[in-house]
Amino acid sequence: MSMERILLTGADGQIGSELTARLRERFGTDAVLATDLREKPEHLPEGPFARLDVTDAAAMQRLFAQHRPTQVYHLASLLSATGERKPQLAWDVNVGGLLNVLECCREHSSRLFWPSSIAVFGPGTPRDHTPQQTIIDPMTVYGIGKLAGERWCAYYQTKHGLDIRGLRYPGLISYATPPGGGTTDYAVAIFFAALREGRYTCYLKPDTRMPMMYMEDAIRGTLEVMDASREALSTMEAYNFGAIDFTPAELAARIRERLPDFTIDYAPDERQAIADTWPRSIDDSAARAEWGWRPQYGLEQLVDTMLAGVKAGLAEAEA
Secondary structure: OOOEEEEEEEEOHHHHHHHHHHHHHHHOHHHHEEEOOOOOOOOOOOOOEEEOOOOOOOHHHHHHHOOOOOOEEEOOOOOOOHHHHOOOHHHHHHHHHHHHHHHHHHHHHOOOEEEEEEEOOOOOOOOOOOOOOOOOOOOOOHHHHHHHHHHHHHHHHHHHHHOOEEEEEEEEEEOOOOOOOOOHHHHHHHHHHHHHOEEEOOOOOOOOEEEEHHHHHHHHHHHHHOOHHHHOOOOOOOEOOOOOOEEEEHHHHHHHHHHHOOEEEEEEOOHHHHOOOOOEEEHHHHHHHHHOOOOOHHHHHHHHHHHHHHHHHHHHHOO
């Protein structure tokens, strides 16, 4: 029987809800404490839950003292598009919250998983097959926070010997929870619109290529990097983490192959400027070589899985 005790922040979000379920399957329901700012989480499976504002250092210290986690998955954040509208709040949550977690992990010797993002990259970064070590010059509040977070995590590893793992997530696609305010959200919303209305208006240009990943791959990779031998890991920053890349036009074409009446039009908004500074594809060779990362979902399988999942969810909602 595992003696691991797990704490998740931001557990009711797009990643957190599915990761909570997977961790409870693995370690037991009672071993995994899910936390979120929301009083009544909408998407979480049954199990231990506590409300937590990650910017409240004293509240976090109390929770750590009560639960004494051996592993922490710190997922609470404001995403890229939301962060541009609320920059001060995004900094407080994304960087201040991480610092609170790091201090608690230091005090309790907890292992930490913290997600970075392709948002750390910027206009000076090579956009195709973006390497692990390269120019990092983010131009969004979200990306600046992720860069600061990577450096804080490296500092706590060097200064305090903490075991911290990180991944630079691409756009994540899932039908289980609605999009959370990110620049890549179109790749989720398009499936709901296709099945509900038969049409979608995309806020990015048709040829905007970005790295994407199906959520099942993201959850599996997160667990795999946490399982990896620390000695095998060469970087203190987050690992480049890739799967597939596509444009809105390419995704729409695959959907139309399955739903011939589906139509798409384009009305680029402020999110286009964010996407234009991000990679088009990712070189994740370090993750593949050092801890065996291999994505399992290609574009065709992703489209089939998303359409089936969204369709089933809509039918259940109407029943």
